[in-house]
Amino acid sequence: xxxxxxxxxxxxxxxxxxxxxxxxxxxxxxxxxxxxxxxxxxxxxxxxxxxxxxxxxxxxxxxxxxxxxxxxxxxxxxxxxxxxxxxxxxxxxxxxxxxxxxxxxxxxxxxxxxxxxxxxxxxxxxxxxxxxxxxxxxxxxxxxxxxxxxxxxxxxxxxxxxxxxxxxxxxxxxxxxxxxxxxxx
Numbered sequence: 001x002x003x004x005x006x007x008x009x010x011x012x013x014x015x016x017x018x019x020x021x022x023x024x025x026x027x028x029x030x031x032x033x034x035x036x037x038x039x040x041x042x043x044x045x046x047x048x049x050x051x052x053x054x055x056x057x058x059x060x061x062x063x064x065x066x067x068x069x070x071x072x073x074x075x076x077x078x079x080x081x082x083x084x085x086x087x088x089x090x091x092x093x094x095x096x097x098x099x100x101x102x103x104x105x106x107x108x109x110x111x112x113x114x115x116x117x118x119x120x121x122x123x124x125x126x127x128x129x130x131x132x133x134x135x136x137x138x139x140x141x142x143x144x145x146x147x148x149x150x151x152x153x154x155x156x157x158x159x160x161x162x163x164x165x166x167x168x169x170x171x172x173x174x175x176x177x178x179x180x181x182x183x184x185x
Contacts, residue, residue, distance in 0.1 A: 016118060099147075
């Protein structure tokens with residue numbers, strides 16, 4: 001192999017590595033966005049339950065005590081509950097979280113495909129490596145066109161997490177515990 005051929009292979013490998021990194025970051029951002037949305041949805045549901053209970057208790061209190069302050073507090077709580085219900089209905093947080101989960105699943109598959117290409121790369125000739133790279137880039141572009149966008153906060157959190165912790169990989173010991181005995185190293 002000549003120096004120019006080796007240089008072409010190195011440049012191609014580097015490009016595939018960068019594409020892989022971009023997909024990893026996108027996947028992490030999608031997962032972070034889904035986590036944040038799910039957490040928000042959970043908090044809203046808990047608040048709805050609490051406000052519903054307080055509103056019901058207030059109505060019962062009004063019937064038995066006829067106190068004007070209980071009526072006023074119950075009215076405020078009922079208004080807050082109505083506002084929260086309208087807010088959560090309009091935002092469709094659960095549906096958005098499901099879209100981010102689906103996007104994360106699609107990106108996870110792309111990550112595996114890029115990893116496979118990186119592993120297979122030394123055995124591939126340059127033309128085949130380019131062909132597989134081009135197919136993956138096209139698939140990545142199609143996926144990006146069809147997934148929900150993340151916000152800047154989710155991307156920043158994902159970026160920080162990846163820089164500090166990196167990707168979680170199994171140690172040899174962990175893999176051996178998971179694998180059947182015949183496959184352990």
